[in-house]
Amino acid sequence: MARTVAERADLVPVLGEVFRTHGYDGASLAAIERATGLGKGSLYHFFPGGKEQMAREVLDDVARWFEANVFAPLEHASDPRGAIDEMLDAVDSYFRSGSRVCLVGALSLGDARDRFAREIAGYFRTWTAALTAALRRLGHSRKSALGEAHDALATIQGALVLARSLDTPDLFVDAIARLRRRLLRAPEPS
Amino acid sequence: MARTVAERADLVPVLGEVFRTHGYDGASLAAIERATGLGKGSLYHFFPGGKEQMAREVLDDVARWFEANVFAPLEHASDPRGAIDEMLDAVDSYFRSGSRVCLVGALSLGDARDRFAREIAGYFRTWTAALTAALRRLGHSRKSALGEAHDALATIQGALVLARSLDTPDLFVDAIARLRRRLLRAPEPS
DNA sequence: GTCTATAAAGCGATAGAC
DNA sequence: GTCTATCGCTTTATAGAC
Numbered sequence: 022m023a024r025t026v027a028e029r030a031d032l033v034p035v036l037g038e039v040f041r042t043h044g045y046d047g048a049s050l051a052a053i054e055r056a057t058g059l060g061k062g063s064l065y066h067f068f069p070g071g072k073e074q075m076a077r078e079v080l081d082d083v084a085r086w087f088e089a090n091v092f093a094p095l096e097h098a099s100d101p102r103g104a105i106d107e108m109l110d111a112v113d114s115y116f117r118s119g120s121r122v123c124l125v126g127a128l129s130l131g132d133a134r135d136r137f138a139r140e141i142a143g144y145f146r147t148w149t150a151a152l153t154a155a156l157r158r159l160g161h162s163r164k165s166a167l168g169e170a171h172d173a174l175a176t177i178q179g180a181l182v183l184a185r186s187l188d189t190p191d192l193f194v195d196a197i198a199r200l201r202r203r204l205l206r207a208p209e210p211s
Numbered sequence: 212m213a214r215t216v217a218e219r220a221d222l223v224p225v226l227g228e229v230f231r232t233h234g235y236d237g238a239s240l241a242a243i244e245r246a247t248g249l250g251k252g253s254l255y256h257f258f259p260g261g262k263e264q265m266a267r268e269v270l271d272d273v274a275r276w277f278e279a280n281v282f283a284p285l286e287h288a289s290d291p292r293g294a295i296d297e298m299l300d301a302v303d304s305y306f307r308s309g310s311r312v313c314l315v316g317a318l319s320l321g322d323a324r325d326r327f328a329r330e331i332a333g334y335f336r337t338w339t340a341a342l343t344a345a346l347r348r349l350g351h352s353r354k355s356a357l358g359e360a361h362d363a364l365a366t367i368q369g370a371l372v373l374a375r376s377l378d379t380p381d382l383f384v385d386a387i388a389r390l391r392r393r394l395l396r397a398p399e400p401s
Numbered sequence: 402g403t404c405t406a407t408a409a410a411g412c413g414a415t416a417g418a419c
Numbered sequence: 420g421t422c423t424a425t426c427g428c429t430t431t432a433t434a435g436a437c
Contacts, residue, residue, distance in 0.1 A: 042321075043321055043322055044234065044236065044320055044321030044322070046234065046236035046237050046321070047236050047321040047322045122320060125376075126320075126372050126376075127320045127321070129372055129375060129376045130234055130312060130316075130317045130320065130372075130375070131232075131233055131234030131236070131237040131317070132233055132234070132237045134375070134376075138378075141376045142376055142377050142378065144376075145373055145376050145377055146377060168385065168389055171370070171373065171382060171385070171386060172366060172386060172389060174369065174373055175365070175366050175368075175369030175370040175372070175373050175386055176362060176365050176366055176369055177369065178365075178368070178369035178372045178373065179364065179365030179366055179367065179368035179369030179370070179372070180361070180365040180369070182316050182319055182320075182365070182368045182369070182372075183335055183361065183364055183365050183368065185319060185320070185324070186315075186316075186319040186324075186331045186332055186334075186335050187332050187335055187336065188328075188332065192361060195358065195361070196361060196362060196365055199358055199362060
């Protein structure tokens with residue numbers, strides 16, 4: 022990670038990995054210095070707001086990525102089946118087939134949750150809405166679509182926790198495969 | 212929480228709530244003193260190993276509770292359907308219908324994960340095995356039972372994350388209701 | 402068994418030289 | 420833009436009086 026002159030743009034992803042693996046409290050400035058190869062001076066030059074600003078920009082970055090690669094397709098694609106398929110591909114690649122943990126989920130526990138409550142809630146709320154819309158277009162009732170969407174998001178989040186806890190990323194891949202079948206099957210007639 | 216003489220037995224649950232809500236890093240001794248009403252002197256008298264020992268005993272306590280109230284029934288009850296039903300009731304009441312977070316899940320992220328890797332993995336592994344056994348007796352194939360068990364645990368963990376992130380505990384209750392239907396329906400013929 | 406005082410280290414953040 | 424030095428505070432943990 023040695024560098025001469027840092028650019029803000031490629032700094033944020035590195036920060037993301039630090040918060041992802043250590044959590045907010047655990048991501049000490051010492052760990053951030055180590056990961057970025059920058060001293061406190063440089064870090065505070067880029068992020069005058071300190072650690073909190075760093076985390077906030079990382080969250081923004083994640084939100085933008087999901088907006089572009091997951092939420093927008095779900096809401097606007099002409100083919101809802103294809104959009105859900107793409108969502109699961111994107112999710113699998115984003116979470117590196119289960120060897121990466123969800124940053125938003127990681128920040129949703131402990132004291133960080135209060136600090137970033139709005140951003141965290143927004144992330145899950147937007148995702149739920151987008152997936153619900155796609156499921157409705159697939160023929161689900163309002164209630165059924167919302168339930169399936171909640172279950173899908175819970176499965177993804179929970180499978181990440183399980184995969185990491187049991188140190189078996191494949192568990193996540195399998196869960197995504199089952200989730201794909203579940204989401205793409207025809208809705209039950211109501 | 213004011214008290215005159217503390218007893219070790221009713222100290223552990225209080226510690227559990229602190230770790231649950233603040234995470235391991237966030238659970239400072241100051242917060243623990245506040246919650247227990249005890250000074251450092253008393254705390255180190257009961258737990259010479261400090262914070263790590265406190266967390267370890269809390270994890271033990273949780274493991275024992277699940278062993279008695281969830282795992283054992285799943286493995287030995289004559290009626291697997293009834294056992295699964297009881298499991299979901301126990302889970303709902305343990306997690307206070309979604310307003311309580313999973314301690315094991317909370318410790319599975321960040322640096323605490325390395326410290327308690329064995330205990331965390333054991334918790335999820337035992338639960339998976341117990342639920343898989345019940346599902347097999349319900350008629351599922353080995354593969355189908357394992358998949359359903361993983362999905363069920365992921366749904367529970369993920370629904371807790373979602374419920375807390377969106378500050379809507381009911382989301383957890385609904386997820387448990389759907390999970391109940393899913394687990395108790397007849398296995399697909401293979 | 403409980404307290405206060407204190408040590409030693411780590412924390413986030415700032416100042417100022419270059 | 421990057422660094423080092425340093426501040427002030429909090430952290431975990433220990434010592435010793437009661």
